[in-house]
Amino acid sequence: MTKRPENIFVGISIGDLNGIGSEVILKSFEDTRMLELCTPIIFANVKILSFLKKQLELNVNLHGIDKIDQALVGKINVLNVWREGVNLELGKEDETVGKYAVKSFTSATQALKDGLVDVLVTAPISKSNIQSEEFSFPGHTDYLNQELEGDALMFMVQDNLRVGLFTDHVPINEVAKHLTEALIRKKIKTINQSLIQDFGITKPKIAVLGLNPHSGDNGVIGDEEEKVLKPALKKIFEEGTLVFGPYSADGFFGSGQYEKYDAVIATYHDQGLIPFKTLSFGKGVNYTAGLNKVRTSPDHGTGYDIAGKGIADHNSFTEAIYMAIDIYKSRIEYQEITAKPLKIKEKQL
Known part of the structure; x- marks a missing residue:
């Protein structure tokens, strides 16, 4: 597809699949007006999200893709980061599920670095079940600090x-x-x-x-x-x-x-x-x-105690999407102002 400037690509990491991450993500996009603000790309597996959507009785249509350039504006795009099935026990902390949270997050971060998505919004992870020899970070922030520019x-x-x-x-x-x-x-x-x-x-x-x-x-x-x-x-x-x-x-x-x-x-x-x-x-x-890149997340954790019950509040996740978009636009405006200060001053005169 041809990406237009107004099509802000929001990369979304799925978080812990046994928690409430999938629920708050999908609930955020039940309001179709969200798709007028951005083009979401969820880094996960479309079959798993389709299963969770059905179990939670959520009214959303998912568009599975294998490459980001297959993403469609006006659709909830799900990038297949993996193909195999994952055994889920909602509400249970599981090391195997934690590995898929890391796969989603690291893939989304790489897409952010490569400019394939404009901003990153991360669903909650469990800091204990993501630990491995390949990923030994306390959480999202520490990994992003290593992978991106800045402090x-x-x-x-x-x-x-x-x-x-x-x-x-x-x-x-x-x-x-x-x-x-x-x-x-x-x-x-x-x-x-x-x-x-x-x-x-x-x-x-x-x-x-x-x-x-x-x-x-x-x-x-x-x-x-x-x-x-x-x-x-x-x-x-x-x-x-x-x-x-x-x-x-x-x-x-x-x-x-x-x-x-x-x-x-x-x-x-x-x-x-x-x-x-x-x-x-x-x-x-x-x-x-x-x-140097924009990343937001909700203010809550995995919510194992309410996972799969359909009662998770998605407002914080929705606000995280809004804020990522607002900050992205604010940075563009700031860069334009600071890049041509003399021209702007002349216009004011």
Whole structure:
């Protein structure tokens, strides 16, 4: 087929086939208006998805293809990454099924690298059953950071609430030693640039949370704020980035203080994700900022406990598709503006 600029190709990795990934993907495209926004290409096997579609009683038509150039606009394209059957036990964690999640994801990533799809949206995987000698990564983000250009950063987004992390999948007893000035600079730079090019915010304001209770209480409860965070943030602010803090994390979200900023950076995983998911669960999106390609995913996991029951909420996955498309378009606009600044200035005059 001839690809037109408006046909944004959305590559979709299937995730764990025993989880709710297939269900939320197919439910997202039950609304045929989605096909006016993009051309989906699901990396899986059309026979398996047809079986799951029938079992879940979903009203979607699937178009099986063997090459991406066979994809049709207006269709839900399923690229056959493998041909053999897979024994599924919905709701059960299975190492063999995990291998197919990896096949789907790595194939979709390669297509993203090759420019065969424009953006990537990933369904949830189980971090334990994907591990092997060939794939030894904690999750999607770490693999993408290796395969793509840039420095990956987990960025949780729902409307104007955006939460980034200095450390993500790090044991809590190791967080403090990871908080160096170099790391803080890198993460703030990544988030600041993402806010500008991906979300269209000209001069972002970023808040940073402290590591310790009450942000250390001036060194009484831990000294990471006094020795590392405050000096680093002061330097970065003086260099022109509007970064503020460190703030005491306990009341920051409950008081609505986060609404004054374009993004919030937490020092560790649960410090940022617990309030984020409390405020936005089911609508939030996990965006991998900092890379040269766009990847999003829903804010939930495999959902083994409800797999196959037809009750999974697809809204977060749908939002992940929307956001991937919006960021892709925003980047094109940003590149056009920054590529010809003199011409744009002349037009304004």
